[in-house]
Amino acid sequence: MAQGTAESSVVLRRLLALARDFLQASDLGGILALAGRAIPDLLHSDGSLLVVHDGEREFVSEFGRHHRPMPTPEASALLHHARRAMADRTPILLPAIAPDSGMREDELTALGIASLIAYPFPPVRPVGALVSVWYRQGYRKELARLIPTLRLLGEITGAALGNVSFRKSLEDRIVTKASEIEEAARLHAVELLRRDSVEEEIHRISVTDMMTGLLNRRGFFLHAERSFKLARRLQVPSVLVFIDIDGLKAINDAYGHDVGDDLIVDMAHILQQCFRDADVIARIGGDEFAVFTIDTSQPDVLLARMQQSLAEYALRPDCPYRISFSTGIVQCDPGSEQSLSDYLLQADQLMYDQKRKRLSDS
Structure with a gap:
């Protein structure tokens, strides 16, 4: 037992x-x-x-x-x-x-x-x-x-x-679930990249002038405001330039709007050659352009530089027009309380004063 x-x-x-x-x-x-x-x-x-x-x-x-x-x-x-x-x-x-x-x-x-x-x-x-x-x-x-x-x-x-x-x-279920989660995460990442790409493209379109490739009015204020605030914070001088093409309506009436569009594009190319990549260049209206630059140059120096770029710009042999523009140049005081819009209005007024003086002299 x-x-x-x-x-x-x-x-x-x-x-x-x-x-x-x-x-x-x-x-x-x-x-x-x-x-x-x-x-x-x-x-x-x-x-x-x-x-x-x-x-x-x-x-x-x-x-x-x-x-x-x-x-x-x-x-x-x-x-x-x-x-x-x-x-x-x-x-x-x-x-x-x-x-x-x-x-x-x-x-x-x-x-x-x-x-x-x-x-x-x-x-x-x-x-x-x-x-x-x-x-x-x-x-x-x-x-x-x-x-x-x-x-x-x-x-x-x-x-x-x-x-x-x-x-x-x-x-097996964990492996399958992990694979599903990994695939879902990958697809989510792809979707996020796609959305980011779409959003970037939408943003680019929203701030870009399709004819010239420059910034539009909205894009100008978005980018120029940043540079304007930076210049004020660093207490460095900056310049705002307002440009208006002379005689665009006459070109449109005489040769058609396609030729007038060519004139606008040529003006955009001249401004891109004259100013730096860091400067904010925009087409803000039909024949109006604006440039904001953190630059210590005097207005007459900037104007001379623009005229030099115009002289060096090669037009097509069969081009029926001559490029001419009026400008208003304002130096922005970093210690002033004036806004970017205030300076743009001042530059706009100076441009019209120059245009009227040119017309009266002719």
């Missing part, structure tokens, strides 16, 4: 250790290897086989007496009884208890097997079977006593397989 209790205690401790090992197994192969090695220890058998179905494939692991993996041929008697136990959902004990098992006593002897147990697990819908064999006749009478151990072994093996299956399913 005491010996039986001690043996039961050893078996339970071994099963608990196996259960702990199962928790560390990450895949079906690990479960098969652990269970295959544990069966001979628990049952003192001379060989073992574990077969498992995952719903699509069959996995077989066979171990000899020294826990070494062995190849399992398709015609294996052990595999045959494992499959039959699963199909019948009933343990198979050979040879004494189940004479109708499909193997005669002489066949067992020929195979060198004295006793055999095939136990399906779980009992209701088996996904696998444990098989153990003994070559010692003495174990024939003890087969039934081993059923509880096999049942516990089958239960924890089945639980371990379920745990691996759940973990694999969870990992």
Whole structure:
């Protein structure tokens, strides 16, 4: 009695250790290897086989007496009884208890097997079977006593397989979800870039004069205000120039608006050649342009520079017009409270004064 209790205690401790090992197994192969090695220890058998179905494939692991993996041929008697136990959902004990098992006593002897147990697990819908064999006749009478151990072994093996299956399913779902999140993040980033690009294009269009490529009136105030505030903060002088093309209406009336548009574009090119990239150059009306520059040059120096750019500008040989413009140049005092709009009005007035004086002189 005491010996039986001690043996039961050893078996339970071994099963608990196996259960702990199962928790560390990450895949079906690990479960098969652990269970295959544990069966001979628990049952003192001379060989073992574990077969498992995952719903699509069959996995077989066979171990000899020294826990070494062995190849399992398709015609294996052990595999045959494992499959039959699963199909019948009933343990198979050979040879004494189940004479109708499909193997005669002489066949067992020929195979060198004295006793055999095939136990399906779980009992209701088996996904696998444990098989153990003994070559010692003495174990024939003890087969039934081993059923509880096999049942516990089958239960924890089945639980371990379920745990691996759940973990694999969870990992697959996590990987899939991570891939979905990564793809969603990528698409979101692409969409943000597209929106940024669209917004940049909309902004560019909103501040650009399509005919000349210069800033329009809105773009002029947006960019010139920044430069104006910077000059005031740094206490450096700045200049605002107002330019009006002379005789544009006459050109339009005489040659058509397409030619008048060419004149406007030529004027824009002259201003781009005269001023720096950092200066704010804009077409703010039909024949009106404005330039804001942080420049210490005096108005007469700027005007001379503009006239020089006009003289150097090469018109087309068949151009029917001569470019002429009137200007109003105002120096902006960094210590003044006047706004950019105030200075633009002053430059506009100076331009008209110059235009009227030129007309009266002619």
